[in-house]
Amino acid sequence: MIKKWKSSLVLMCFIWTIFGIFTFWHVGYQYIGKSYFQSENFQxxxxxxxxxxxxxxxxVPNAADFKDEIEITQSEIEDHRNYYGTLGQQIDNIKQQYGQRIQEAVDANAAELQIKLETERDNKIKDITANFENDEHVRKKIRAEKEALIDKYIKSVQAEAKSFGKNYDYWSYELTNIETGKIYRAGDVSESSAYKIKYSERNPLYAGNISNNLRDIFYSTEAYVDVDNFYETAEYMGVLTISKKAVQSLGVMQDYNRFHRNQYTFFFVWLTSIVTAIFAWRGRKVVLQTVTNMKEKEILTKVKFDFQVILVLITGFMYLFTSQIVFESIEYTYDYNYQYNYVRSILDSAFKIAVLFVIGSAFFVQLIWLYTRVDTLKKLEENMKSSYLWSLGDSMTDLFINRSIALHSLVMLAAAFFGGGSLVASMLRGGGFPVLVLAMCMFVGIPALVVFLSRMGYLNRIMKDTKNMAEGRLNRDVKVKGKSPLAGHAENLNHLREGVRTSMHEQAKSERLKTELITNVSHDLRTPLTSIITYTDLLKKPTITDEERQQYIQILDKKSERLKVLIEDLFEVSKMASGNIELHRSRVDLTQLIQQAVGEHKEDLTQSSLDLRMTMPHDPIYAYVDGQKWWRLIDNLIVNVLKYALEGTRVYVTLKRTADGDAEFTVKNVAKYEISEDAEELFERFKRADASRHTEGSGLGLAIAQSIVDLHGARMSxxxxxxxxxxIVRIPAV
Structure with a gap:
């Protein structure tokens, strides 16, 4: 508890220090080392x-002198003459003004009023006609208007001079016109002065003859007096003073006391800010530790980073605004004392300072929380990537992945905003429904709405079909409608549906082949193993003859060799499938390699009643291959022929160079067993054309051959x- 109170006190000291800096930045230059008479207000x-x-x-200006300076230009005459239009327009206007009134007088039999109105009308028409016929007539009227303005200004100066003397009665002066020598005095400049200004011939007082406060009198819509024609300055030397006695007058005393009260108050604020700054600096670690461990911190850590930043900015703005209010409350308390009770004024300032502490505490606590959330570059990056603005940026980026969709979206939004904005603007103007807005709504807004609704309906249809696909219903195509991006998406979904169906088919096939693989491996390994176990048991019998024992041993040797071949083939195909095998490539003559590999099996082919027909090119065909592995490939294909070719048929072995520059090796034979339609399955491990598995072999020959081809980057079909x-085996030739 004591620690929390200490941290709260340190935080308030920090807030008061910041407030002291705030006020010093605002008004420090006005009060540091200055008196009231050096203040801006007094200046x-x-x-x-x-x-x-x-x-x-x-x-003080003279009306006659001003009037002598009046100038009237031809432009002013023309402006005055045509102010209400041309001669004909002005005459028609006068006739319209008096026509109805004269008619009313005639209807009322008021002959005297009728004559009076007609006379006024005729005199005005005569005056207007004279305006267009005689420039001097217009000039006299303009002069009379300007002289009236000058007279009005002189009267205003006389009235202003009286209030000027009362408002500035605490000023004393003795000034001499340098040119005329005339002396002007007010008050007693010999009294002890609180403030004095001296003017000399080298540094005179320049006094004009036109009051800035009364200049507007010379500006009129009908008559305009150029003040610059009248403006003159005179130079004066002498003294302007405010005596110490005069300082006690209400006009000076109020501002004087306000300045010194504010000066003392802000000095107190700044001195206490220095003290609190020292205390705040010493207790900064306690504040950081206490604020960091506050349970309320967990609430804000759950919100997005940019939302917390916005909260900090809002609280910071409120803190700045409250600081300004407290500052003004302190600076202008003197003014309020004349309207309110002094104690009430102090309480009002104290309340505002308390609010400042509360809002300031909320701001700095949130600022510390925000800092602890992003005190490392990694944390800052993580929080920024999880923010709303980052998500919005990703969304905008995603929008432009397909520019067509982005363009359509922007056009739709622009049409909606333009149509709605035009409609609202036309309603606010109160001018009905303009034809232009109606036309824009018909030719832009309504078509855009129809297209938008159509696209949204098509999108809903695509979403429904996608849901059906996700639930496993793959028998129905997504409808492709038009050439829009949505249609392209529908077409991609159809391709995906076909891919899923193919994948499901391949998966079912893979499961079937996996089951067959396990069955075949079990069968092929169990057959020789069973024979080995059986004949081993027979050898244990003491009653068997030596001839039988030799016969059993031969059978065991044969079955063991069979089991060894199975295991070695399985190990080799596994290594090839995993890629865990190293190739030693070299430039090999495929023609010679095939002739040698096939030549080793000529005797076997003859014993199997197979007629070998080889077709080799005259020139060598070279390829970069591993000679040992490629020999195994050829050997496996010939052994496959020996096992499964029909006796008495021909076997064709061909090597040629294709038009594409590949070396093509082909082995053809007539099978003794019926082959399934899916011949590619023969590449699977332990798969045989002899489904009853009566032939010798591991069922890995073609699988090993395929692995060798894959390792070389070749093709086999x-x-x-x-x-x-x-x-058929194809590999790039050199």
Whole structure:
């Protein structure tokens, strides 16, 4: 508890320090090392006093002198003449003004009024006609208007001079016109002064003859007096003073006391800010630790980063605004004392300071929480990526993945905003429903709405079909409508549906082949193993003859060799399938390699009653292959022929160079067993054309051959036409 109170006190000291800096930045230059007479307010007062002293006291203008300076230009005459239109327009206007009134007088038999109105009308028409016929007539009228303005200004100066003397009665002066030698005095400049200004011939007081406060009198819509023609300045030397006695007058005393009260108050604020700054600096660690461990922190950590930043900015703005209110409350408390009770004024300021502490505490606590949330670059990056603005940026980026959709979206939004904005603007103007807005709604807004609704309906249809696909119903195509991006998406979904169906088919096939693989492996391994176990048991019998024992041992040797071949083939195909095998490529003559590999099996082919027909090119065909592995490939294909080719048929072995520059090796034979339609399955491990598995072999020959081809980056395919079985291997030739 004590720790929390200490941290709260340190935080308030920090807030008060910041407030002291805030006030010093605002008004420090006004109160540090200055007296009231050096303040900005007093300097403004001097400027206003000296500016009005000339035209109201020292250089009071003379109406006759101003009138002598009046100038009337031809442009002014033309403007005055045509102010209400042409001659014909003005005459028609006068006739319309008096026509109805004269008619009413005639209807009422008021002959005297009728004559009076007609006379006024005729005189005005005569005057207007004279305006267009005689420039001097217009000039006299303009002069009379300008002289009236001058007279009005002179009267205003006389009235202003009286109030000027009362408002500035605490000023004393003794000024001498340098040119005329005339002396002007007010008050007693010999009294002890609180403030004094001296003017000399080298640094005189320049006093004009036109009051800035009364200049507007010369500006009229009908008559305009150019003040610059009248403006003159005179130079004065002498003294302007405010005596110490005069300072006690209400006009000076109020501002004087306000300045010194504010000066003392802000000095107190700044001195206490220095003290609280020291205390805040010493207790900063306690505040950071206490604020960091507050349970309320967990609430804000659950919100998005940018939302917390906005909260900090709002609280910061409120803190700044409250600081301004407290500052003004302190600075202008003196003014309020004349309207409110002094104690009430103090309580009001104290309440505002308390609010400042509350809002300031909320701001700095949130600021510390925000800092602890992003105190490392990694945390900052993580929080920014999880923010709303980042998500919005991603969404905008995603929008432009397909520019067509982005363009359509922007056009739709623009049409909606334009149509709605035009409609609202037309309603607010109160001018009905303009034809232009109606036309825009018909030709832009309504078509855009129809297209939008149509696209949304099509999108809903696509979403429904996508849901059906997700639920496993793949028998129905998504409807492709038009050439829009949505149609392209529908077409992609159809491709995806076909891919899923194919994948499901391949998965079912894979499961079936996996089951067959396990069955075949079990069968092929169990057969020799069973024979080994059986004949081993027979050898244990003491009653068998030596001849039988030798016969059993031969059988065991044969079955063991069979089991060894199975295991080695399985190990080798596994290594090849996993890619865990190293190739030693070299430039090999495929023609020679095939002739040697096939030549080793000529005797076996002859014993199997197979007629070998080889077709080899005259020139060598080279390829970069692993000679040992490629020999195994050829050997496996010939062994496959020996096992499954029909006796008494021909076997064709061909090597040629294709038009594409590949070396093509082909083995063709007539199968003794019926081959399934899916001949590619023969590449699977333990798969045989002999489904009853009566033939010798591991069922891995073609699987090993396929692995060798894959390792070399070559291609191998099987073609079955009835009982004709053909294997084709292609590899780039050198």
């Amino acid at each position: 403004h007062e001097i400027d206003n006093f000296t500016a009005e002293l000339g035209p109201l006291v020292l250089n 099987i073609d079955v036409d009835g009982d004709l079985f053909k294997v």
